[in-house]
Amino acid sequence: MTAPLLQIDGVTIDYNTKKGNLHALRDISFDVNKGEIVGIVGESGCGKSTLISTILQLLPQNAEWKKGAINFKGKNLITSSEKEMRDMRGKDISVIFQDPMQSLNPVITIGRQMVDIQHRSTSPYAEKWQKAIEMLSMVGIADAETRLKQHPFEFSGGMLQRIAIAMALMSMPDLLIADEPTTALDATLEVEIIKRLKDLHKEMGCSILFISHHLGVIAELCQRVVVMYAGSVVEFGTVDEIFFNPKHPYTRRLIECDPGHIKERAKRLPTIPGEIPDLTEALEGCIFQERCSESIAKCKTATPPLVSLGQNHQAACWLNHNQEPE
Amino acid sequence: MSDPITDKETKVKMSDHHQSELLKIVGGVAKNPLGLIGLIIVGVFVFCALFAVWIVPHDPVGMNIKDRLQGPSTTYFLGTDQLGRDTFSRLIMGSQVALKVALPAVFGAMFIGLTLGMIAGYGPRWLDNFLSLVFDTIRSFPTVMFALAVVALVGPSLQTIIFVVMATSIPIYGRVARTQTLALRNSEFILAERSMGASLFRILGIHMMPNIIGVLSVLAAMDIPTVIALEAGLSFLGLGVKPPTPSWGSLLKDGYALIRQTPWLIVAGGLPIIIATLGFTFLGETLRDVVDPRLRKTR
């Protein structure tokens, strides 16, 4: 079996804040194989942004690496130099951000920006411009020639996100990180973007790390899913396993609460009561324990490890330990 | 049923509230080291200006030819000028002139600018356009040029300077007051007031003004040094206060004429201007840091 493209192993990151050390990521472990689409599900504050910043090594100054490694094509990104990282950003690893209206420089034309990100290539300007036109056509933007001379504020959100996808895929990256690319768009646009991503994925064969809190999209697009809660991975497995055989109470609750999942009409939509715990405090036991309706005594005192429950399915819950295969 | 706004008790509570707000702001400024320095400098300046007549060691105006052009000594801290007058005493007296010009000019401009600005922001569109055009026109004259033109026509005097300085400052306050009024005009609490039938005067005077005053006070603190410099500049050119009244500007004028004989006159004229400007600037900056977040909180 070939080694995974991206291997995140026990990554722990703290932020030094005025209120103390914020434990943003704790022992994050999962991997992404070549050509695979892996989804990350989790609510706000679960550490998704920190994870992306860690992979790209673009963490703010007050972030502190505590332990863990991120292996990408055999190299540990955490110990790589800034120059090595810069070589990879936008080339081997690309990102699509959440807010298309804010992610592009407002005073520079789209064309100029698309040429700029080809800064590693030694081709002449005209060739780079041509490539930009091709990429725009590929994502379905008509009249690419004229459009390239325009500025971001002249485009709609949906078009900007397509441009962002074009920019990200321009260098044919091995790994594409999509940070909630459809959250800022309305439902019809979302469908369109997802379809486009799927088609492009088939064409290019890159791996995608797709972050979203929209379960329907995850189910549609991804092959494997990572469920994150408050800085930890609570479950990790194939799409089928996660959705049809969830092994963590949080995952179960997420599925139950998903509006797309609800079959009966009800006056109130189900929610998970409570809030994410304060990550600056010392954490004992299971991170989800306070809000969990199925917790047992052990959950308060001991942190459940991420254990394998069969091929390609891992979960961190004490409840599974009675059923653990030997 | 008593109207909570006209109720006397509420009025008293409100003025108490304003007073404690003021104390809180002053306290906030004093906590900041730069702000504290600013407060001290401004305090010294105001003290000198108010009590100049009593604290000057020698007569700043009387001629004393036999002691002319002396260097600094224990009798004359900064030496004497070409007419034998004690430079240090003239320096202290100069603060009085500076304040005499700055205070009426700035407060006059602030008052007029505030009124006009509020009218522009709150009134009908045509009035707003007209007033804005007036503001922009006044602002389109380079300040000193405008001052010189007026002085050329009317002749130099204390009143002329105050008028000129006030006229050039009004647009600054006017524009800011206008912007604030426009912003507040559609805010919820004003809409609530209007729906309760509050009169124009009440809305402008009691509700909008306190919000705007904060911002304007910061502007005023930053404006005073400009005004002081303008008065000094005009006096330096011989177009300001008439001799023998000592102004920092006239000290500079004499110093310039005597630059090869003694450096002390220029120092005596220039240093207080710089220190006063620093003081008011520190004060203004800190005031802005303190007032701004408070304003944001009330929105």
Added chain:
Amino acid sequence: MITYTIRRLALAALILFVAVTAMFLMIRAVPGDPVKIMLGPRATPELQASLTAALGLDQPIWKQLMIFYSKMMQGDLGVDVFSGRSVTHIVMQQLPYTLELIFASIIWSALLGVIFGAYAAANPNTLWDRMIAFISVSFIAAPAFVIALLSLLVFAVQLRWFPAIGVGEGFWSRVHHVALPAFAIGLSWVGYIARLVRASMLEVLGEHHIRTARAFGLSERRIIMVYALRIAILPVITVIGVGMGFLLSAAVFAEIVFARPGLGKLVIDSITTRNYPVVMGAVLVSTGLFVLSTAISDIVNAWLDPRSRQSL
């Protein structure tokens, strides 16, 4: 872009028009006979009569205004009371010296200010940053003409490093002569611009598109100098345009202090000799300069930042 330019220039013309009218009315509003004021003590009845006719003062006010406008459009600002030379000619002769001083001041202070500000923003909260911040606040505080006098005292009179008087002949001599006055005028600006650039850059660097640029591996240098600075510099351009008024005022003092020819010296001398047409002419020209510079800076701003083209 073209539409914006036209609209902006039209606004400038309107403001100038109103300013000129205001100036005219101001002159007329002065109590007393303007002719007597102008001619001063040398007023003989014949001179008075001829000047009154020449100025058209025997005509109704609105006609005077029309004559004034038409003369202005033709570039005729009247004649010097003593020599009879055209005021326009006199003013235009002195203008280049003032412009030389102003540009020298802007160039050095803007350059230094942008460099300091960008450096401070790229390295926030370091010792350098705090030092730059403190220096900036202090520099802003000193009024230009006081600095001019002090630098004259120290650098020209006491240390004799720079000439105290005049403009100089030949390129390097002119630079040497303009150095100290330009220094005095520009000093407060360095601080002001540095603070503006720093604040502006910090704001821009926090925005999401900078994060995108980094995620695509663009070099930090390119990010700061092209992506961030281009946006951060916009307020500076506006400030310089509006600052022309301040610069003109400061130039007046600098010219007096350093005995340089220019608009400032012209105005002061004319005031002392009660040569009102020259005074008014010089004030009008400098106002026109100011209005033009604000218009130009708005136009440049619109060119660099396409978003602001909608605002007129």
